[in-house]
Amino acid sequence: MVQSFFQRNLQFNRSFKKKLNEQLMKVGLYHSQWSIIYYLKQFDTTTLVEISNYLDVEKPTITRTVNRLEEQQLVVKIPSEDKRERRIQLTGKGLALYEEAKQIVDAFERSLLTGIPDDDQKKTVEVMQLLLEKLK
Amino acid sequence: MVQSFFQRNLQFNRSFKKKLNEQLMKVGLYHSQWSIIYYLKQFDTTTLVEISNYLDVEKPTITRTVNRLEEQQLVVKIPSEDKRERRIQLTGKGLALYEEAKQIVDAFERSLLTGIPDDDQKKTVEVMQLLLEKLK
DNA sequence: GATGTATAGTTACCTAGGTAACTAATTCTA
């Protein structure tokens, strides 16, 4: 049975998330938590809406994941001047975990990408980017 | 902020599933239900384990989705000689829905892929396939 | 033939995504 372009992508994605979760288990994180921690590291303080826009994930999903990070004391929510929003920030513990997780994720991604020519990687990213734009 | 190869793939995948679900809503299906119906159409009768192996999705997930298809009377479970297994089959209603959904999915996928050169598509599939094998 | 192992499927429970509808605060506008 021939698999369509998209079926293949769905399948790759399931496997990738599974293995990435396995790796991140070493530091007690899930991949969605990692995405948020990674974003927070780059931007110091941010809001739920900013995370939602950047990751293109709906707000309720982000709310839930951030709450779990807060329970683990990896982030704190700081009241803002605009009383609607609360600025989210990595704690010391969160920053330390970032460093640990970064090693793991980098090694994992490198191990997957080695042996795949740069041109092929670039072309694939181009195609994904184009498809993403067409979806919107 | 530069997005990694994999972050981009995760994002594309979220958007793709979202839009595919929107399309399939027209016939009251979710994309995971569609994957199973599509597989059943090709193989006439099959088992839960076969579906699980082919889609590379764990058994409990398949169990749940197949049960929902059964509730909608799109599939039936037929007792087998081997009393452990139950062979799963599309009903008439399921087959009719397959035809409807196929039109929708084909049109959706075509609209996304038009304008993307065949070579680029092929290269992308190659890369995904290679990455998938490396994951195992 | 009894016992141990493998297989099909289910149940319970976890995270990750979504939508709809809501509150509270802010901003826009007539």
Add this chain to the structure above:
DNA sequence: TAGAATTAGTTACCTAGGTAACTATACATC
């Protein structure tokens, strides 16, 4: 400036993925 519209975030509830542990049947082996 009062009222309308927008925005930040939350709550409730849906499907989709996962793991662990279980039952029942089948098969293998001693």
